[in-house]
Amino acid sequence: MPYKRQNSPFWWISYKQADGKYVRRSAGTEDYSAARAIEQKERSRAWREKELGVNPPRTFEEVMIEYLRHASQHQRSFETTQYRVKALRAHFAGTVMNDLAGQDIREYSNKRLEGGASMATVNRELAALSAAINWCNIEREWQLPNPVKGRTLKESEGRVRWITRAETEALCRAARKQRNGEMLEDFVRLAVNTGCRREEMLGLEWRRVDLAGRLLILEGKHTKAGKRRSIPLNEGAYDALRNRLAYRSSHCPNSPWVFARRNGERAESIRAGFESACADAGISDFRIHDLRHTCAAWLVSAGVSLMEVRDLLGHSTIQMTERYAHLAPARVRNAVAVLDNPVSHSRYTEDPEHQGGISLKLVKH
Structure with missing residues (x-):
């Protein structure tokens, strides 16, 4: 029978699988009747699998519900996964995953490309589908086919857009004219001098800033690769942080955030001001993430080795950094x-x- 657990609003169910393993898990619902129905369904499925050797049909929705329940508790990029699953659902809703074949994957890829999605986007969506299938096969032992393997699209080389130092100064001048312009300028200067990602900076707390030692400390939970990283501060980055410290002292002395509003709350987004500043500075086709590309481009052009750039930017593989290799003509x-x-x-x-x-x-x- 369904039961309650502390610190959980949902009913929990228990049943024995066909292999004899005992399962206790959340039913994902606060309705007792629904939880009881789910429990009975799982027990019936286990009996059919054990006694009749039946591999019951699994729909796309079943697979994704199981996977997302797990991902919501363990993935830092859960919102991104949800977004990709939304695109998958538009095509695979109601599909019986036991019958999924390579033709289904090709049809999905073609449809998404015709709709304007890039090859990289399609590959990320297919990766989410593959991860869901693999998780269910390992954790639920559902024995589903995974035709995604070997059918991803060949992507073009990653986008590398960067600006010169003169363009950066023009962008900073334009940023100062925007609402919260001082913060936007400091954000730009810190980005091009450290190579930090947007969320790494907007989520930066003062306790992880060592001005005396001139270091930024990024814990694994704050980075995309999940690895701890220390970033040295040059004069440009140091000055930007000192400006933020002076702002904090004047307006929100108790705020833990480096990029804070007057009320001490974290700045959640700077996109509108950034895009307006780019337009005023005459800089087109330039995104916030391209500030990170700019840092890498300046370093490689100055003769810094790709290995050092990889460590500074926190790339998981050297292949990510090799996108900037063409900016080091001195080697050739x-x-x-x-x-x-x-x-x-x-x-x-x-x-x-x-x-x-x-x-x-x-x-x-």
Whole structure:
């Protein structure tokens, strides 16, 4: 029978699976009758699987409800997952997942592309579908096919849009004229000098700012990759934070947030002011995330190694950072410069002093 647990508004159910494992989980409803019906359904399903060897049909909705219930408690990007599932549901609603085939995946991809979605967007949506199927197969042992594997689309190289230092100064001048302009300018300057993501900065608390040691501390729960990261502060970033500290002292001394409103609450969005500032500065096709690209572009152009840039930006793989490799022409220039000088050719030559009679020597021509 359904029962209640502390700190949960929902009824909980219990039943034994076909493999003999005992399950206790939330029914996801506050209605006792509905919870009891769900429990009876699960017990009936388990009996059919055990006694009749039946693999019952699983609809798209069943799979996603199970997966989202888990994701809501364990995913930092749960809202993004919900958004992707919404797109999937428009196509797969009512689909029996036991019969899902490669043709269904191709039809979905084609339909989304025809509707204007990018290949990257389609791949992220299919990744959510694949993750849901895999989770149900592992945790619920539903034995569903997963035809997503091997059918993702080939994406073009990631977008890299950045601005020059002169354009950045023009953007900051335009930002100062906006509502809450001082905060917007400090946001821009901190972004281009640290490479932090938007949420990493808007969610930044003073307790994680070490002005004496000139460091920002980002805990794993604050970063996209889930890894702790320390970011050194140069003069540009340091000055921006000192401006925010002066603002806090004057208007909201008890606020824990670096980017706070006058009432001490965290600034949730700066998009409107940012877009207006870009328009006033004559900068087109430029998004908030491109401030991060700008930081990376400046670093690579100045000769900083891709490995160092990867560590600073917190990329999970070096492949993410290699998008900026074309901005380091000095490496290629040094390579081709060798052609202007006498070249050292390597070849095999006889060397009686070598035990095998053959050694690799450098012979200049």
